[in-house]
Amino acid sequence: MTSDHAAGTTAPGPPAATAVAAGLRRRRQELVDAGPPAGRAWCEAWSAEVDDALGRLSAPAVADHRLAVVAVGGYGRRELCPGSDLDLLILHDRLEQPALEHVVRQVVYPLWDAGMAVGYAVRDRREAIGAVDDLDTATAMLDLRTVAGDRGLVQSVHVEVLRRLRQRPHRFLTALRRADDERRRKAGDAAEALEPDLKNGAGGLRDVQSLAWAAAALVGVRGLDALVPAGYLGAADRPRLVHARERLLTARVALHLEAARTAGAALRGKHEVLRLDLQDAVARQLGYEDRDEHSLAAHELLRELFLAARTVDHVHRRAWSLIDADLARGARRRRRPTEREHDDFELVDGVLRLPAAQDLDASGLPGRLFTALADTGAVLDRSSAARLRRHVEDGRPGWHWSDPERDRFVRVLWRGGVMLSALAELDDVGVLTAMLPEWEPLRGRPQRNPYHRYSLDRHAWHAVAALGDLVRRESWAAETLRLVEDREGLLLGVLLHDVGKAVGEPHAQTGVPLARAIATRMGAAPGTIDLVARLVRLHLLLPDAARRRDVTDPELLGELADAVGDRSTLACLHLLAAADGLATGPTAWSPWTASLLHTLITKVSAVLDDQDDAATASDREREAAVATVREAQRLAPELGADAALVREHLALLPTRYARSVSPRAVVRHTLMAAHAPGATEVRTRVTPGEDLAVDDGRVDELDVVALDHPGWFAKVAGVVALHAGSILAADAFSREDGLAVDTFKVRPPEGATGAWWVAVEGDLAEAAAGKLAIRARVLRQARAVTRRSGGGNDVPTTITAQLDGAGRATLVEVRTRDRVGVLYAIATALAELELDIVVARIQTLGREVVDVFSVRDADGRPLDEDHLGELHLAVAGAIEEVAGTT
Known part of the structure; x- marks a missing residue:
């Protein structure tokens, strides 16, 4: 009002x-x-x-x-x-x-x-x-x-x-339908979102109210009861809908109460989204308890809410299919005649119904129904849905998997996003879990981390949909699919890659027996079952390596090639990683992460090609370096450099440099290092990014040449943070003459122009000359942002360390809440300990940052136990300071 x-x-x-x-x-x-x-x-x-x-x-x-x-x-x-x-x-x-x-x-x-x-x-x-x-x-x-x-x-x-x-029902119902669609589009899906909108999301309370309001225009009486005799709701729909509404309303009240208690006496403001930081408290308030480390109170709460929202969403969609038909065709009759048949199913008013004489135990019924729903885009009519649900609940289904049934199921899954609504229909009436009982623990199970946007079962569905859409729309995916020898195994591997999360972590291991059981129940061939198990076990291998390791390290490439085994499996893992990332969300998958993975896949593929020749890691490293050297010398005259100068530059750097950077970067660095810089001089050059759009921005490359000292990475990180940019990766190299040659992948803030880089480079020069109070400025900016946003410390800080695969450096992984200046704080702590950052990979996953550094001590060796203890202390303290908690 x-x-x-x-x-x-x-x-x-x-x-x-x-x-x-x-x-x-x-x-x-x-x-x-x-x-x-x-x-x-x-x-x-x-x-x-x-x-x-x-x-x-x-x-x-x-x-x-x-x-x-x-x-x-x-x-x-x-x-x-x-x-x-x-x-x-x-x-x-x-x-x-x-x-x-x-x-x-x-x-x-x-x-x-x-x-x-x-x-x-x-x-x-x-x-x-x-x-x-x-x-x-x-x-x-x-x-x-x-x-x-x-x-x-x-x-x-x-x-x-x-x-x-x-x-005048038409005007009101059309406006109500349009408002429903817009509201649901903006608020998202309450049935699968990590932070569901209990009121406005698809499947939320407003959907129930919408049906009650529609009744006023349809039958002249507001409320759900009036829709049952009118045929828009089934008799079984109403109690299911009311039960789901009460679950959602109870959670909404608990959410409001928790928000009120958190804010003191103030009750104003909209609290419709069950935020991650409030879920534990709301669950406790409603009497949920932690059963074990894998079944926390908040998990149980969210699962009930997801399943309640699915009920609301399905009933809402079925009812509106009939309402839409009435709007288009006038007053509805008790039972409209069949418009057409699809595989013996009746299609009428945008809903699919099973003939009254249909034997529900007929062989192949689930697969035929799945196909028909996907073909027509229809929903099940209310009576057919009720019949199927009763049949499943009575425990009488005589369905079983056969080769034709599995083939049909797999073919529909390959269609991509268009099959999602059909799959949801089977899930709603219990057909999916009747065919795959092992799937039940996954239904509605939340994934309570800041970068997963779907519940566990819906994530699997969306991953399969992403796979199907990728191979039709992306040329690289279509080419990769041609290398796959067992496409059924690939698709089932994508569907089942995360099933272990319902059992416990590490899910890449716990999921293997469960995935085998499901693939076996479906009647897959032994080779397909083995491939599915291998994909589940290895599905994190390549993405983790791309995000955390030096993708040019020959030891790493050999290790990965041995684990993968062949190019067909590598192609499967590439497509699985892309589908998994897309289904996880934009914080977990972007063109930047895709480019990292592509680079790694290309190099592992080359190793697999070379394995028949018994090439050693040293051989491959030497060959990659030689190729770069040759191309850099060829390009030198074209880019204004002397080939002899390029050779001198390369001779002063480790072999890792030649296999880590592009030939063009070698020439750029040669020109920047042609004359020794002064003690406080820094030379920078920016290369605009190409085809690396992240969200609405880009990734540029910043080259920095200066006299070497451990604090350079921290200074660059601080200056970029002051200008609201983000460092995504870095490679650092030291020449034998004491010159540091560093390359940073930087994402400028949205809307940044060339003037932004001018300001950054100017401040880098000031920082090199000791004329910029970076630490004070970063802390002031961080605390200002914390005050505006209300702070929050829902992401704990964890610091882990291990030797890299070759034993030549220590990999340090830092997970903490994303905030202004956190990378600067970590880098400053590492510099204080005089550690040499060799490689850095920076990733933001929702509210969390995951920063991985490959470091060596001042003597070029991995860190010993004492050094690691000081590293933990220094990094944790620096993060606390930038968070404003000390």
Whole structure:
């Protein structure tokens, strides 16, 4: 409802009104602290308190005038949650403006004084009825309830509103459908999102309310009950829908209560998204308990909510399929004739129904149904869904896997995203778990980390969909698929790659027997089962190496080639990694991570090609370096350098340099290092990124040449952080003449132009000359951001270290909350210990950063135990400082 007055313009009321406001504020806090359990009982208790307060506040007005104070919206339904707005309609019979203003001061102002967010409208009977042309007003008035005053006046408006909607349903239902679609698009899917929107998301509470409102225009009575005899809901749908609604409402109340307690007395503000940092507290409030380390209270809560939201979503979609058909074709009959048949299934009004004579135990029924749903894009009609669900719940399915059934299932999965709704239909009625009982633990299981956007089973579905879409849309994926010898094994490996998460970590190991069991149940060939198991076991191998290791290290490449074994398996792992990353989310997969993986795959493939020649790691390293040297010398004249100077530059650097950088970079560095820089001089050069868009930005390459000392990486990281850029990777090299040659992959902030790099390079020069207080500036900026964002420390800091594969350096991995200056803090701590950063890989995963450094001590050796202890202390302390906790 719209408000005629701003909430901050309250005027002092008479003593009675002041007492009512104080009492309402006190009673609200009592309910927050020790009221009924979260759920409908709490809402009704709070609604009753507000009813009582409004009755007292409006008593003088309703005694003197013909008017009514009306609850609308959620308050009208008695679903007033702790953080809900209070929506009111003051309905009158031709009162003058001065009298109305006095009523508003009497009724609404004290509610503001009580700290409530009040939206109100003041209308006479004609205005109220005319306002139903606005969708928000119409839906609010469908839930109206008289709190005080003339009930006859309210009833006459309610009857006329229903009559008008029933006379002109098309306009209202079309607007409601459009608003539903837009709301669901913006809020996302409550049935699978890590942080579900309990009210507005697809499958949320608003979907239930939408169906109740639609009933008013369809049958002239608001509510779910009216939709059952009208045929829009099945008799079995209503109890399922009500149960799901109550679960969602209970969680919403608990969320509001937790947000209120966290914020103290303040209850204003929208709290519809169950944020990650509130999930544990909400779960405890609702009585969930940790069963073990793999079944935490918050996991159980989210799983119930996901499954409840799926029920709401399915019932909502089925009902609206029929409503849409009526909008397009006029009033519906009890049973429309079949428009056409699809594989003996009947298609009518956009829904697929099983013929009455269909034998539910017929061989191949699940696969035929899956195919038909994917072919038509339809949903199951309510009676067919109810029949199938009862059949599954009775434990009578006689279905079994056969080669044709498995082939059909796999062919549909290969279609990509178009099969997702069909798969969801099978899941909703229990067909999927009837065919694959081992799948049940995955259903609705949350993945509570900041970069997974889907629940466990939906993540698997989306990974398969991504695979199918990739091989049709991306030329590299189509070429890679040609190398795959067992495509069924690849697809099943993608579907089952994360099944171990339902059992426990490390899921790449725990998932192997479960994946074997599922593939065996499906009747896959022994070779396919072995491939599926191998893909599950190795699915993290290449992505982890690309993000954490030096992808040019020949020892690493040999190790990976031995683990993978052949080019077909390598191709499978490449496609699996891409599909897995795309299904995980943009923080886990981007063109930058794709490019890292592609580079690694290319080099491992070359090793596999060379294995028949018994080439050693040293041979491969030497060959790669020689190729770079030759190409750099060839390019030198073209780029303004002398070939002899290129050779001298290369001779001063380790072999790793020649196999790590491009020939063009070799020439650039040669020119930058042609003359020795001064003691405080830094030389920089920026090469714009090509085809490496990340989100809406890009990745540029920054070359830095200066006299070598351990603090250079930290200074560059600090300056880039001050300018709101991000370092994604770095390679550092030391020449024998004491010159440092470093290359950084940098993502500028969105919208940055060439002027941004000019400013960065200028500050780097100031930093090199000791004229820029980097540490003080970074800390000030970090603390300013922390104050604006409210801080938060929901991501713990962990620091781990191990030898690299070749035993030549120590790999240090730091996981912590993403915040301004964290990379600078880590690099400064490493510099304090005089460690040489050889390679760095920087990744942001949601709220978490995962920074991996390959480091050596001042003598060029891996770190010993004492040094590692000091490293932990230094890095942890630096992160605490930049977080503003010390």
